[in-house]
Amino acid sequence: MAAFRQVGEKQLPNEITFMVWSPKRDLIALSNKAGEVLLHRLANFQRVWSLPANENTGKEVTSLAWRPDGKILAFSLADTKRVVLCDVEKPECLHSFLVDGPVTCMHWTEVAEDSSSFTPFSSSEGETELLLPKLPMLPKNYSTAAKIFSEEKSDEIMKLLGDVRLNALVLGTSSGFIEIFAYGMYKIATVTWIAGSCRSLCLSSDLKSLSVITEVSISTDPERVITYTQLDTSLLSNCLPEVTRMARKFTHISTLLQYQKLSLTCMCEAWEDILMQMDSRLTKFVQEKNTTTSVQDEFMQLLLWGKASPELQALLMNQLTVKGLKKLGQSIESSYSSIQKLVISHLQSGSEALLYHLSELKGMALWRQKYEPLGLEVTLIEDSVNAVGSFILKSNELLQVIESSMKNFRAFFRWLYVAMLRMSEEHILPELNVNKMSQRDTVFVADFLSEHFNEAPELYDRKGKYFNVERVGQYLKDEDDDLLTPPNTDGNHWFNFVQNSTHLKDSPLLFPYYPQKSLHYVKRRMEGIIDLCLQKPSETIGKSISQAFCMPLYRVQKREPIPVSLELPSLWNSKSSDLHYVVFTMPEQSPSILYLLRRSTDSSRCINNAVLGVEFGSKMEFNEESQCSCLDACFYDDETLAVVLKEEKERVLALLPLSSVYADNDCVEEFSWDTSRSLIDQSSNIPVQCAFFEKQVRVLENMKAQHVAVNGFRKISCVLSSNLRHVRVFEMDEDDEGEIDEEEDHESQDTNGTQKELEESIDCQDVSAISDITQETEENSDVQDESISNLEMSDA
Structure with missing residues (x-):
C-alpha cells in the first residue's frame, strides 16, 4: 500500500x-x-x-x-x-x-x-486593435479606483478578457x-x-x-x-460562435463604460472647491453692502475709471487679498487645464471606441438569422449609439465652456491683480501695466463682467448664493437639476436651424442635444440605455433555458x-x-x-x-x-x-x-x-x-x-x-522507493536491516513524534495560538 x-x-x-x-x-x-x-x-x-x-x-x-x-x-x-x-x-x-x-x-x-469557431473571430479582434487607437491610461495620481487603467496596469483589460x-x-x-x-x-x-x-x-x-x-x-x-x-x-451550444462574438463585444463595451466613469471621476477630482470662493464672497458682498449700485456696475466703474467704492475696496483688499487672488488664478488655470486634457485624451477617446464597438454590434444585429435568437435588437443598439453621440456633444460643449472661461479668467485676473496692486500702492511690474492691456483683453474683461456678474436672486434658493461666476463645476455635479447657467444658443445658427426644422428636429440621423443638462446627467442616461441593450440578450437566452x-x-x-x-x-x-x-x-x-x-x-x-x-x-x-x-x-x-x-x-x-x-x-x-x-x-x-x-x-x-x-x-x-x-x-x-530514500537520509538507520523493517521503524517514530506534538499542543493551546500568529506574520 x-x-x-x-x-x-x-x-x-x-x-x-x-x-x-x-x-x-x-x-x-x-x-x-x-x-x-x-x-x-x-x-x-x-x-x-x-x-x-x-x-x-x-x-x-x-x-x-x-x-x-x-x-x-x-x-x-x-x-x-x-x-x-x-x-x-x-x-x-x-x-x-x-x-x-x-x-x-x-x-x-x-x-x-473548437478552432474552426474562433479563428475568424480572432482575426477580427486583431483588426480591431489595428484600427482602434489604444486608450490612454488614466493618471494614477487621481482616483484610486482608476488602478485598472493606470500606466503600470496597461494590460489589465486584456487580463480580464483572457483568451478568445x-x-x-x-x-x-x-x-x-x-x-x-x-x-x-x-x-x-x-x-x-x-x-x-x-x-x-x-x-x-x-x-x-x-x-x-x-x-x-x-x-x-x-x-x-x-x-x-x-x-x-442547447441555445448556447448551437450558437456558440455567435454567443462568443456577442459576449466579447459586450465585454469590451462594459469595460469602456467603466473607463468613461473613471475618467469623469478623475475630472471631478481635478475640479477644486477653491473655484467657488469668488461666488461665495461676491454673495457676501451683496448681503453686507449699503449702496444701491449693483456688483456689475461696481466692477465696471473700476474697469473704466480705475476707482473702486469703499465697499468694493474692502472686499478686494480684506477678504480676497492680493495673495488670495494670485492663488485663485493659479488654481483655476491648473484645474481647467487638467479637466481639458482629460476630456480630450480620455473622455472623447473612450466615446469614439464605444461608437466603434456599437457600430460593429449593429452590423451583427442586422444579421437577423444568426443574432436575433440571442436577443440582439437593432433599435436598442441604435438608441445606444445616439446616447453615446449625445455624450460626445456634451463633452464638446464642456470644452467650449472651459476654453471661454480660461480666456476670460486670464484677462479678468490680470486686470484685477494690477488694480489691487494700485490700491495697496505696491510696485507694478512693467509687463503688468494696465495701460499695456490690449483692446481684446479689455473686451474680454467687459464681456466677463457683463455675463458673469449679474445678480440672480433666483439662484439663492437653490445654491445659497447670487452668482455663478465659475461655469465648469456645474457640468461635473452629479445632480438631476438643470444647469444654473446653460450655454447661450442664441448665436448658434446650426442649433436654431435644427430646432426650426420639422424634419431635422427629431431625425434619427442627428444625435440628440440636451443644452440644459449636465455632463453627469447625459452620462447616466447613456449608461442606462446601453445597460438596457446589454440586458436584453441575457433575458432572451434565459427564457430559452x-x-x-x-x-x-x-x-x-x-x-x-x-x-x-x-x-x-x-x-x-x-x-x-x-x-x-x-x-x-x-x-x-x-x-x-x-x-x-x-x-x-x-x-x-x-x-x-x-x-x-x-x-x-x-x-x-x-x-x-x-x-x-x-x-x-x-x-x-x-x-x-x-x-x-x-x-x-x-x-x-x-x-x-x-x-x-x-x-x-x-x-x-x-x-x-x-x-x-x-x-x-x-x-x-x-x-x-x-x-x-x-x-x-x-x-x-x-x-x-x-x-x-x-x-x-x-x-x-x-x-x-x-x-x-x-x-x-x-x-x-x-511511490514507496522515493519516500523510503528520503526517510533513510533523515534517519540514518542500519543499512543491514531489511527494507520492510526500515519503513516500519520510521513510521513508528513519525507517529510517536506527531503524537507528542499533538499532546503538547492540546495542553498549551494559548502558547500555540501565539506561535501560530507569529508564524503567519513571518510568512506574510
Missing part, C-alpha cells in the same frame, strides 16, 4: 471555509471565517498574499472559483452581494459587480476547444437565481424559476446542459429536500447549515465534455455508501448505469473487517475520485478509479428510474459495487481529516481537518 508523499503541514489561526486549487498552477485559494481570501503555494504551504476583509469588499466569503487559465480568482461576498474578480499576481480587485442575492455557489467553465475562447462564470444564489457571465464580466443568461437555494452547479464544457443541486425547505416539513435538476442550454430532468435525491434534517463547498451532496466532473457526474452521500440513510449519478449533457440521450452505489467495506486492504463512510470526495481527474474515508478512529485519503467501479457493467443490474419518486425511496434498488484500492491510499495519522481539495494536473492534494485549522499537503504520484 503506497503512501502519498507529504510535502507540507500547517496550523492556521482562523477556520477555513473554502479551499480550491488553481487549475494550472501550484496555488491554492483559501477563505476563512475572518473574511480573508488567502493564496498559498505548494512549497511548505507558503503564503503568497492575503486580501483582508474591509468595507469595500465584504466580511463573509460564500464561494470561490478559478478562471480556467488560473490567472483570475473569483469570490462572492454575502454582506455586500458582490462578486469580485482578483488578480492572481497581487491582492487587487480588477473588477466587481453586484448580484440580485447572496451567492451560495459558483463554477467557472471553459468551452471545449469563451469561458463562463456561473453563479447560484440562495433564492434560486442562476446567472451566467461570459468571461466573468458580461451577463449572458438569467434563470429565475429554480425552486430552493442553490447548493452546487456546473455548466458543461459543450454548453448543452446546466446541472444544479438545490435545497428546498418547506415550512410545514421538518426536513429539507436535496434535489437534482438538469437544465437544457428549460428543465430537462428533475429528481429529489434525499432528505436531511433542518439544522445549522454547513459551508457548501465542504459538504457533499454534489461534486462534478467538469472536464468531461459529454457527461455529468454527481457524487453524493445520503448521510442519514446510507452513510457507508457513496452514490454516483451519471447524466449525458445531451438530455435526449440515455446512458447505462445512471445511478450506482460504491461501498467501502471489508475488502479494503487497510482494514479487513470494518466498514467505512465517505466524509468528502472530489474529482482528481476525468476518471478518478479523491476521497476522505472514516474507518473507526482512522482517516484515510485514497484515489478511486471509476474504471474499477464500472468495470463489470455487464454484471451490474441496471437501475430503473422512477422520476415520480424520490431517489431515497428507490435506494434499495440501486446497484452497489464494492471499492478496491491497490496502491493509491494513505492512512492519515494523528489527524481527524474531514475535507479534501485536489489538482490532478499538478498531482497534489490538500486535506483539511474537522476543526478547519489543520492542513496537510500531499504529492499524489510518489
Whole structure:
C-alpha cells in the first residue's frame, strides 16, 4: 500500500471555509471565517498574499472559483452581494459587480476547444486593435479606483478578457437565481424559476446542459429536500460562435463604460472647491453692502475709471487679498487645464471606441438569422449609439465652456491683480501695466463682467448664493437639476436651424442635444440605455433555458447549515465534455455508501448505469473487517475520485478509479428510474459495487481529516481537518522507493536491516513524534495560538 508523499503541514489561526486549487498552477485559494481570501503555494504551504476583509469588499466569503487559465480568482461576498474578480499576481480587485442575492455557489467553465469557431473571430479582434487607437491610461495620481487603467496596469483589460475562447462564470444564489457571465464580466443568461437555494452547479464544457443541486425547505416539513435538476442550454451550444462574438463585444463595451466613469471621476477630482470662493464672497458682498449700485456696475466703474467704492475696496483688499487672488488664478488655470486634457485624451477617446464597438454590434444585429435568437435588437443598439453621440456633444460643449472661461479668467485676473496692486500702492511690474492691456483683453474683461456678474436672486434658493461666476463645476455635479447657467444658443445658427426644422428636429440621423443638462446627467442616461441593450440578450437566452430532468435525491434534517463547498451532496466532473457526474452521500440513510449519478449533457440521450452505489467495506486492504463512510470526495481527474474515508478512529485519503467501479457493467443490474419518486425511496434498488484500492491510499495519522481539495494536473492534494485549522499537503504520484530514500537520509538507520523493517521503524517514530506534538499542543493551546500568529506574520 503506497503512501502519498507529504510535502507540507500547517496550523492556521482562523477556520477555513473554502479551499480550491488553481487549475494550472501550484496555488491554492483559501477563505476563512475572518473574511480573508488567502493564496498559498505548494512549497511548505507558503503564503503568497492575503486580501483582508474591509468595507469595500465584504466580511463573509460564500464561494470561490478559478478562471480556467488560473490567472483570475473569483469570490462572492454575502454582506455586500458582490462578486469580485482578483488578480492572481497581487491582492487587487480588477473588477466587481453586484448580484440580485447572496451567492451560495459558483463554477467557472471553459468551452471545449473548437478552432474552426474562433479563428475568424480572432482575426477580427486583431483588426480591431489595428484600427482602434489604444486608450490612454488614466493618471494614477487621481482616483484610486482608476488602478485598472493606470500606466503600470496597461494590460489589465486584456487580463480580464483572457483568451478568445469563451469561458463562463456561473453563479447560484440562495433564492434560486442562476446567472451566467461570459468571461466573468458580461451577463449572458438569467434563470429565475429554480425552486430552493442553490447548493452546487456546473455548466458543461459543450454548453448543452446546466446541472444544479438545490435545497428546498418547506415550512410545514421538518426536513429539507436535496434535489437534482438538469437544465437544457442547447441555445448556447448551437450558437456558440455567435454567443462568443456577442459576449466579447459586450465585454469590451462594459469595460469602456467603466473607463468613461473613471475618467469623469478623475475630472471631478481635478475640479477644486477653491473655484467657488469668488461666488461665495461676491454673495457676501451683496448681503453686507449699503449702496444701491449693483456688483456689475461696481466692477465696471473700476474697469473704466480705475476707482473702486469703499465697499468694493474692502472686499478686494480684506477678504480676497492680493495673495488670495494670485492663488485663485493659479488654481483655476491648473484645474481647467487638467479637466481639458482629460476630456480630450480620455473622455472623447473612450466615446469614439464605444461608437466603434456599437457600430460593429449593429452590423451583427442586422444579421437577423444568426443574432436575433440571442436577443440582439437593432433599435436598442441604435438608441445606444445616439446616447453615446449625445455624450460626445456634451463633452464638446464642456470644452467650449472651459476654453471661454480660461480666456476670460486670464484677462479678468490680470486686470484685477494690477488694480489691487494700485490700491495697496505696491510696485507694478512693467509687463503688468494696465495701460499695456490690449483692446481684446479689455473686451474680454467687459464681456466677463457683463455675463458673469449679474445678480440672480433666483439662484439663492437653490445654491445659497447670487452668482455663478465659475461655469465648469456645474457640468461635473452629479445632480438631476438643470444647469444654473446653460450655454447661450442664441448665436448658434446650426442649433436654431435644427430646432426650426420639422424634419431635422427629431431625425434619427442627428444625435440628440440636451443644452440644459449636465455632463453627469447625459452620462447616466447613456449608461442606462446601453445597460438596457446589454440586458436584453441575457433575458432572451434565459427564457430559452428549460428543465430537462428533475429528481429529489434525499432528505436531511433542518439544522445549522454547513459551508457548501465542504459538504457533499454534489461534486462534478467538469472536464468531461459529454457527461455529468454527481457524487453524493445520503448521510442519514446510507452513510457507508457513496452514490454516483451519471447524466449525458445531451438530455435526449440515455446512458447505462445512471445511478450506482460504491461501498467501502471489508475488502479494503487497510482494514479487513470494518466498514467505512465517505466524509468528502472530489474529482482528481476525468476518471478518478479523491476521497476522505472514516474507518473507526482512522482517516484515510485514497484515489478511486471509476474504471474499477464500472468495470463489470455487464454484471451490474441496471437501475430503473422512477422520476415520480424520490431517489431515497428507490435506494434499495440501486446497484452497489464494492471499492478496491491497490496502491493509491494513505492512512492519515494523528489527524481527524474531514475535507479534501485536489489538482490532478499538478498531482497534489490538500486535506483539511474537522476543526478547519489543520492542513496537510500531499504529492499524489510518489511511490514507496522515493519516500523510503528520503526517510533513510533523515534517519540514518542500519543499512543491514531489511527494507520492510526500515519503513516500519520510521513510521513508528513519525507517529510517536506527531503524537507528542499533538499532546503538547492540546495542553498549551494559548502558547500555540501565539506561535501560530507569529508564524503567519513571518510568512506574510
